[in-house]
Amino acid sequence: MTRLPALLLCSTALTATAAAAQEELNALVWCDHTDPALIEPFEQAHNVKVNLREYEGTGAALALLDQSRPGDWDVLVIDGIDVFRAVEAGILAPLDGVSTEDFFPEVVMAENNSVDGVMYAVTEKFGYNTISYNADKVDPADMESLATAWSDKYQGRISIYDYYLPVMGLAAIAGGIPTAEIGADDMEAIGGTLSAMRGNAASVAGVVAAQTALATGEVDIVVGGGEWLTAVLAGDQPNLTWTIPAEGAVRWAQSIGVVAGTEKPDLAKEFVKYIVSPEGQARLATSSCFWGMPANAKAGEFLTDEQKAVLRWDNQPDYLARTQLYPAPDADLDVEMQDLWLETLQQ
Amino acid sequence: MSRDTARGWGFVAPALLWTLAFFVVPFVVMGAMSLATLERREVVWGLSLANYAELAEKAYLWRAVLVSLEITLTVTVVSVVLAYPLAWIIAFRVPKRWQRLALLLAILPFWTSYVVRSYAWLLVLAREGVVNQTLMNIGLIAEPITLANTRFATITGFVHFFVMLLTLTIYANLVQLSPNYRRAAMDLGANAFQTFRHVILPLTLPGIVTGAFLTFVLCIGDYVTPQILGGNTELTVPQVIMVQLGRRADFPLAAALAIVLMGIVTMAYLACARWLRLDRI
Known part of the structure; x- marks a missing residue:
């Protein structure tokens, strides 16, 4: 009679030991990091369980981190233009020993990922907020200019990506205003362009809704779209494509860093190193949630020709030269831009 | 304190503590947050x-209040108008042994995810x-008409959901009515419409109003349906x-809203x- 309880105790102890042996890493990420094909190789190599939590919006992430205890989170993926906000809030730890020498030079963005000369994050993925369209339904030549992409000719056939910074960046570029120089004085001009765009749009949609609208024929153009929107649809609908118009477009970039106060700084840094390694970068670039260009140029060695074609690998030098990082407003300008955006939506 | 009083407090205490922890305290915190301000991305507590004032000054904010009210009132009225006959048919026209199945079919859409729906x-x-x-x-139309990404789409999505809810509350009320009320009204010379207007409708008002109130509360606070179906054509x-929360984390303004x-x-x-x-449903 005493054997069974002893056996149970033994097995419980063994299970507990096994559980204790496996470390856990907690990462606050965008949805592209939740692809098992990206995470599992790291978990197996380090015998670690990576707990991922998705978020949308830097504000929401910073609030969540603010409410957490030091050590709750180990890794943070953040919009490249918002790294300084996380540093100001004391959320990111200095990051050294992560090489960026194989990165596309334009996306190293040391000025964004460093504060006072100290590096806090590295760029991991980038892409473009530009014009996605259905090549069977619109004249591709019209998509080569921002002046015609959202013109009256396509009234009711346009969806606008529901994020004010890249779309207002595109409106600024259309008006000849560099995104890095947008100021309060430019709001009137940008507002006029936004109104014209909004007047011809059928909807203002998030990622899934914009993909659905384009795939179902509800709209034929997505302003603010790009490879991240159409790449996952390209297999079934090669007519859904994207371009960077003559005036240029907006470039987005996401960064990754180690959270200050982590109890596993070495493991967290290993995770960052894995993500920006050529293999990790290839997996991140083709994540099931959304595709995007890897920051590390050597990821090309791990991508197939088909994957490179979808990502437009060979066009990158031209695209990087013709695109601008999307606006990074200070707190006051951010309020003005958001107000203008919401006023335009409510028109 | 007498023993009975102490026992009374003992019974009430769990409910009081629950209400305090999950309603009063969060409400006070939210109220206090609405009186704070966001200065250079930092919440500054104050009064x-x-x-x-911003709500009054910024047109898009008070317009959002108006849009919410218009949509909610339309959804509530349309849902009641559709749910009442459905509940009536289930309660009085469907044989007793089939009523449970009919109700099950009526609430079947509840079983799917709200977002998927x-x-x-x-x-x-x-x-x-x-x-x-x-x-x-x-042959009614020659060209496709715009239905998705409109207020009509938002209202349709809401009505589909809330008709089910209202059908349940109204049905629960209808089946409690004794058939003698109708018989008495008929004996006194009332026709079917008069019986409904002067006897049945007033007696089923608690079920209608309870369902309508729940519809109002759930509809006005909903984010998913207008976001997916309304296409952000209005907010x-x-x-x-x-x-307000997504990028800037403006919790004070969000709390005020x-x-x-x-x-x-x-x-x-x-x-x-x-x-x-509520005891009538």
Whole structure:
């Protein structure tokens, strides 16, 4: 009679030991990091369980981190233009020993990922907020200019990506205003362009809704779209494509860093190193949630020709030269831009 | 304190503590947050009415309140109008042994995910969706009409959901009515419409009002349906709250908007309080 309880105790102890042996890493990420094909190789190599939590919006992430205890989170993926906000809030730890020498030079963005000369994050993925369209339904030549992409000719056939910074960046570029120089004085001009765009749009949609609208024929153009929107649809609908118009477009970039106060700084840094390694970068670039260009140029060695074609690998030098990082407003300008955006939506 | 009083407090204490922890404290925190301000992305606690002043100054904010009210009132009225006959048919026309199955079928859509159901409606209402294709096939329209990404789509998605809820509350009320009320009205010379107008309808008002109030509360605070089906062609209060939180983390303004929503719900409650009878459903 005493054997069974002893056996149970033994097995419980063994299970507990096994559980204790496996470390856990907690990462606050965008949805592209939740692809098992990206995470599992790291978990197996380090015998670690990576707990991922998705978020949308830097504000929401910073609030969540603010409410957490030091050590709750180990890794943070953040919009490249918002790294300084996380540093100001004391959320990111200095990051050294992560090489960026194989990165596309334009996306190293040391000025964004460093504060006072100290590096806090590295760029991991980038892409473009530009014009996605259905090549069977619109004249591709019209998509080569921002002046015609959202013109009256396509009234009711346009969806606008529901994020004010890249779309207002595109409106600024259309008006000849560099995104890095947008100021309060430019709001009137940008507002006029936004109104014209909004007047011809059928909807203002998030990622899934914009993909659905384009795939179902509800709209034929997505302003603010790009490879991240159409790449996952390209297999079934090669007519859904994207371009960077003559005036240029907006470039987005996401960064990754180690959270200050982590109890596993070495493991967290290993995770960052894995993500920006050529293999990790290839997996991140083709994540099931959304595709995007890897920051590390050597990821090309791990991508197939088909994957490179979808990502437009060979066009990158031209695209990087013709695109601008999307606006990074200070707190006051951010309020003005958001107000203008919401006023335009409510028109 | 007598023993009975102490025992009474003992019974009431769990409910009081629950209400205190999960309603009063969060409400006080939200109220305090609405009086704080956001300065250079930092929440500064204080007793400022700046967020409420902003509500009055910024047209898109008070327009969001109006849009929310218009959509909610339309959904509530349309849902009641559709749910009442359905509940009536189930209660009085469907044989007793089939009523349970009929109710089950009526609430079947509850079993699917709210988000999936909204996306399904988006496909149904799309330019190349079932509705447009059907209307074109029967020759009612020559070109697809815009149904998705409109207020109509938002209201359709909401009504589909809330008709089920209202059917349950009204059905529960109808089956409690003794058939003698109808017989007595008929014996006294009332026709079917008069019986309904002067006897049945007043007696089923608690079920209608309770369901309508629940519809109002759930609808005005909903974010998913207008976000997916409305296509951001106009913004409701929950959508504006989400924008405030997403990038800028403007919790003070978001809290002020939430307090305004709560004020509207409180007014709706006061308007309905006379008929709200949860014990009748």
